[in-house]
Amino acid sequence: MTQTEPKMVDVFSDVEIDTALATNAAGFAIAAMADTNPHIVTLTADLGAVLAEFRERHPARYIELGIAETNSVSVAAGLATCGYLPYIYSMAPFGILKCAEQIRTDLAYNHLPVRLVGRLTGLAMGIFGTSHHAVEDVAVARALTNMTVIAPADSNAVLSLMRSTEHHEGPIYVRISEGAGQVYAEPPAFEFGRWLRLRTGADVSLIGHGMGVGLAVRAAHELAARGVEADVYDAAFLKPYDADSIVDTVRRTGAVLTIEDHSEVGGLAGIVAETLGRNGVSARVGHVALPDEDLEVGVPADLYEYYGLTPAGVVNKALELVQL
Amino acid sequence: MLERGRPITSAELNRRADWIRLQTVDLIEQAGIGHYSSTFSCAEIIATLYYHVLRLRPDDPQWPDRDRFLLGKGHVATGLWPVLADLGYYPAEWLKQFGKIGSPLNDHPNMRLAPGIDFSSGSLGHNLSVATGIAYAGRLSNLDYRTFVLTGDGELQEGQVWEAAMAASHYRLGNLVAIVDANGFSGAGPTSDAMNIEPLATRFEAFGWRAVEIDGHDVDALTRTFDELPDPSSSQPTCVIARTRKGKGVAMMEESPQAWHLGLLSPRLRDRVVAEISGRMR
Numbered sequence: 332m333t334q335t336e337p338k339m340v341d342v343f344s345d346v347e348i349d350t351a352l353a354t355n356a357a358g359f360a361i362a363a364m365a366d367t368n369p370h371i372v373t374l375t376a377d378l379g380a381v382l383a384e385f386r387e388r389h390p391a392r393y394i395e396l397g398i399a400e401t402n403s404v405s406v407a408a409g410l411a412t413c414g415y416l417p418y419i420y421s422m423a424p425f426g427i428l429k430c431a432e433q434i435r436t437d438l439a440y441n442h443l444p445v446r447l448v449g450r451l452t453g454l455a456m457g458i459f460g461t462s463h464h465a466v467e468d469v470a471v472a473r474a475l476t477n478m479t480v481i482a483p484a485d486s487n488a489v490l491s492l493m494r495s496t497e498h499h500e501g502p503i504y505v506r507i508s509e510g511a512g513q514v515y516a517e518p519p520a521f522e523f524g525r526w527l528r529l530r531t532g533a534d535v536s537l538i539g540h541g542m543g544v545g546l547a548v549r550a551a552h553e554l555a556a557r558g559v560e561a562d563v564y565d566a567a568f569l570k571p572y573d574a575d576s577i578v579d580t581v582r583r584t585g586a587v588l589t590i591e592d593h594s595e596v597g598g599l600a601g602i603v604a605e606t607l608g609r610n611g612v613s614a615r616v617g618h619v620a621l622p623d624e625d626l627e628v629g630v631p632a633d634l635y636e637y638y639g640l641t642p643a644g645v646v647n648k649a650l651e652l653v654q655l
Numbered sequence: 656m657l658e659r660g661r662p663i664t665s666a667e668l669n670r671r672a673d674w675i676r677l678q679t680v681d682l683i684e685q686a687g688i689g690h691y692s693s694t695f696s697c698a699e700i701i702a703t704l705y706y707h708v709l710r711l712r713p714d715d716p717q718w719p720d721r722d723r724f725l726l727g728k729g730h731v732a733t734g735l736w737p738v739l740a741d742l743g744y745y746p747a748e749w750l751k752q753f754g755k756i757g758s759p760l761n762d763h764p765n766m767r768l769a770p771g772i773d774f775s776s777g778s779l780g781h782n783l784s785v786a787t788g789i790a791y792a793g794r795l796s797n798l799d800y801r802t803f804v805l806t807g808d809g810e811l812q813e814g815q816v817w818e819a820a821m822a823a824s825h826y827r828l829g830n831l832v833a834i835v836d837a838n839g840f841s842g843a844g845p846t847s848d849a850m851n852i853e854p855l856a857t858r859f860e861a862f863g864w865r866a867v868e869i870d871g872h873d874v875d876a877l878t879r880t881f882d883e884l885p886d887p888s889s890s891q892p893t894c895v896i897a898r899t900r901k902g903k904g905v906a907m908m909e910e911s912p913q914a915w916h917l918g919l920l921s922p923r924l925r926d927r928v929v930a931e932i933s934g935r936m937r
Contacts, residue, residue: 372795391795392795394791394826396818396822397818397821397822397825399815399818399821399822401784401815401818402784402787402815402818402819402822404784405781405782405784405785405787405788405815405819406784406785406787406788406791406819406822407788408774408784408785408788409774409784409785409786409787409788409789409790409791409792410788410789410791410792411788412766412773412774412785412788412789412792413719413788413789413792413793413796414719414792414796415792415795417788432778433781433815436775436777436778436781437774437775437781437785440765440767440775441766441767441774441775442767
């Protein structure tokens, strides 16, 4: 399979944090999609500010449901049975974890096309306490039959992947990563369920999703300066995921590091380990992820530093792996 | 097309409710286990809705203008399957597969498998929310269908029901009708002993609903209440609190409704129950 080379930003000249994400690419994307698709409706549980653009352009198709996430998922299911395409914008710890059963029973089992756009994922609300951490959401969402789980790496990936959600049967979780560094210079072309290879190298595979992609790309530059060449992937699709790419890259490098602002249980770390085991691929396997223990509370930048979710943290783990 | 308000006599509706009870006995026997008394409490409600109230097109189950019916208390689907077969949604032979692997008719309804099911159910507390979404969609699409949900009274202990009740009145969904099969019992005992849900009418009214309280076995009261529903374009959802008896129509089940919440009649008791119900239908 040939793949169009994604146009990437120069990680050393661009700003560290993708400000476009903070200003809400997912909100702008949905407003633009609704201009041409009259079936799109949006629902929120007290997160309407994110949808200011949509509300202005399509007020009748904006449905505020108050602080009642579980209700919003089931209401969206009802709308979907009538031909509407509901996008629910919510804070991920509440919109996904609190609603896991409604998502499973009402959306996934019934194959209904409802889009769950999770804002403030991972440790993006780290200062507010562990109630506001969303670090098990991928594990829960990907365990559900018929779900699709997508984690864009930056604002350009959000624009591209949001558009890909318009025509697909079944529910989709779009995990917006607010703390991500910019990766793409323009919206990249994704193939459903396939990962983009962002860099080629023979020494270690770096696979990230969401903010993990920017960290992998930046770490790869640093590793190259130390003589270690990384094969870098954007694991934008966590369900279905790209097992072929995992097997292919690890067969070439013999060492793989996954990077994600998610628990080490059930996320990308698990996807890669399971895939290698099922395919009989022996490799050195490591992860940069959040430990399965009580997490610290603090501003996101401090927490990322603390848990090694930084380019330097990725470099250190990668060097440990290749020097084993 | 089956129009709203199809003429039918009270005697026929009563007979139809007892026919639902008999069919339920058969289906449960096939499956080896099932919910007798919860189904019996809403037999008149199901009969009145499907043989008098709902606007349907069994030959086109996805017809956008159809009235919707959601079985919030999904554990009584055995009462619905024979009705949908009788109306022509699927062949009556399907009933013979009930309880077997691969059957489109399950103990709780699955919208992907059975024609005529507007939404799957089984997890209590969801369907009033789903119905709120369907009613909202009716507003967006300018369609005049009504959306009915049949809930149990124990189901009202689920918090999500009240999130939905709040949203439905907030959005002025006069095209939404909740029917509470208030039989007074949940699986483990009297509903309000476990957690008091009364006064139901006052509670729904406080949430902005129009509440009507009737005898849920009186087919004339049911018919009148549904005939007098406000126009779907009106601005207040309606809650019909149907006071019922769990196990209605079978003396031993009325006496011990809990014992027959979930179970299987022995052949001897089955014959007795069938004789009691059939005797009334002659």
